Amino acid sequence: MFVRVCQNQEEVKVSRIYNFSAGPAVLPEEVLQEAADEMLDYKGSGMSVMEMSHRSKVYDTIIKEAEADLRTLMGIPDNYKVLFLQGGASQQFAMIPMNLMRNRKAAYIVTGEWSRKAYEEAQIYGEAIAVASSADENYSYIPDCSDLDLPADVDYLYICENNTIYGTKFKELPNTKGHRLVADVSSCFLSEPVDISKYDVIYGGVQKNIGPAGVVIVIIKEELVSDQCLPGTPTMLKYQTHVKAESLYNTPPSYGIYICGKVFKWLLKNGGLSAMKALNEKKAAILYKFLDESKLFRGTVRPADRSLMNIPFVTGSAEMDDKFVKAAKAAGFENLKGHRSVGGMRASIYNAMPIAGVEKLVEFMGEFEKNNS
Numbered sequence: 169m170f171v172r173v174c175q176n177q178e179e180v181k182v183s184r185i186y187n188f189s190a191g192p193a194v195l196p197e198e199v200l201q202e203a204a205d206e207m208l209d210y211k212g213s214g215m216s217v218m219e220m221s222h223r224s225k226v227y228d229t230i231i232k233e234a235e236a237d238l239r240t241l242m243g244i245p246d247n248y249k250v251l252f253l254q255g256g257a258s259q260q261f262a263m264i265p266m267n268l269m270r271n272r273k274a275a276y277i278v279t280g281e282w283s284r285k286a287y288e289e290a291q292i293y294g295e296a297i298a299v300a301s302s303a304d305e306n307y308s309y310i311p312d313c314s315d316l317d318l319p320a321d322v323d324y325l326y327i328c329e330n331n332t333i334y335g336t337k338f339k340e341l342p343n344t345k346g347h348r349l350v351a352d353v354s355s356c357f358l359s360e361p362v363d364i365s366k367y368d369v370i371y372g373g374v375q376k377n378i379g380p381a382g383v384v385i386v387i388i389k390e391e392l393v394s395d396q397c398l399p400g401t402p403t404m405l406k407y408q409t410h411v412k413a414e415s416l417y418n419t420p421p422s423y424g425i426y427i428c429g430k431v432f433k434w435l436l437k438n439g440g441l442s443a444m445k446a447l448n449e450k451k452a453a454i455l456y457k458f459l460d461e462s463k464l465f466r467g468t469v470r471p472a473d474r475s476l477m478n479i480p481f482v483t484g485s486a487e488m489d490d491k492f493v494k495a496a497k498a499a500g501f502e503n504l505k506g507h508r509s510v511g512g513m514r515a516s517i518y519n520a521m522p523i524a525g526v527e528k529l530v531e532f533m534g535e536f537e538k539n540n541s
């Protein structure tokens with residue numbers, strides 16, 4: 169709960185819960201507050217950002233600054249293009265093969281729902297090969313990817329780096345054996361530093377860890393951008409179209425990009441991605457430690473592969489899980505119900521989840537355990 173003073177000087181009480189949603193998810197309160205303050209008049213323009221032309225000078229500054237700040241945050245080399253697109257991460261499942269499957273063959277590592285969907289989508293366009301999978305144990309681990317059987321002519325190797333639903337994360341990138349690497353980082357975007365040069369395409373929907381739904385960020389090595397797409401690829405689905413127009417081929421998700429830009433500035437102000445990583449490790453450790461010591465709750469993921477962002481856990485009894493989710497909700501901890509494919513609970517603790525949120529959750533879980541054993 170916090171109190172703020174409105175433009176007309178009237179005090180407004182705002183009540184905020186702890187939101188553990190997997191996405192759309194929690195955003196920094198400071199960013200939301202700033203956006204609220206600029207809602208009616210963005211920096212003297214007399215307009216809201218959502219009302220202004222994407223071709224205007226003022227908007228041009230917003231999108232250019234967003235890109236520049238993202239480049240600084242992630243250390244994106246000059247030979248990579250940054251695109252702000254629409255269609256969700258799911259549209260990339262098709263755009264990637266349409267733009268990159270030049271031999272019509274690609275390798276996929278299937279570690280959950282999202283990589284399985286990407287793998288299935290790619291089969292529409294060519295031969296998609298599942299070279300590793302953790303389906304045998306309900307995706308509760310990351311398979312060994314140090315020596316994959318990769319045909320010489322695959323166009324790329326595809327991974328989902330952080331598995332939002334199952335709560336696993338690649339702690340080490342697969343050995344690509346010289347092939348191109350494409351990674352869906354939707355749910356770990358900007359959660360820790362990355363070495364962009366290890367990837368050829370890195371992309372994600374922003375609604376998990378960066379901004380409002382409606383924006384997808386694609387970072388692509390420039391040499392991969394060409395008009396050699398599969399025949400029939402729509403203009404809107406060619407990376408080249410958006411590279412040439414600097415993400416302004418058509419109307420972009422302009423308000424969403426503006427919020428992403430604010431989140432980039434918030435991250436830069438708070439120490440960038442290494443500071444974020446330290447904080448995320450601290451937050452995740454609090455919850456994992458509790459789960460490891462608890463007699464009621466337990467994590468579902470092999471410890472070595474645990475995500476810092478999405479933490480699934482169960483009690484082992486569907487009724488007890490249900491009771492917990494309801495009690496947690498009543499106590500101000502929202503969206504803890506697990507995904508239907510894992511059951512139980514899932515706490516998504518993205519960058520904007522304050523450490524106090526995790527501490528209070530663990531405290532609440534301890535109380536619940538005491539009262540239910």
Ligand SMILES: *Cc1c(COP(=O)(O)O)cnc(C)c1O
Pocket residue numbers: 191255256257258259282328330331332352353354355373376
């Ligand atoms: C949420 C999610 C998606 C799907 O995102 P949409 O924007 O809804 O298409 C894909 N991949 C991962 C890793 C996700 O977490």
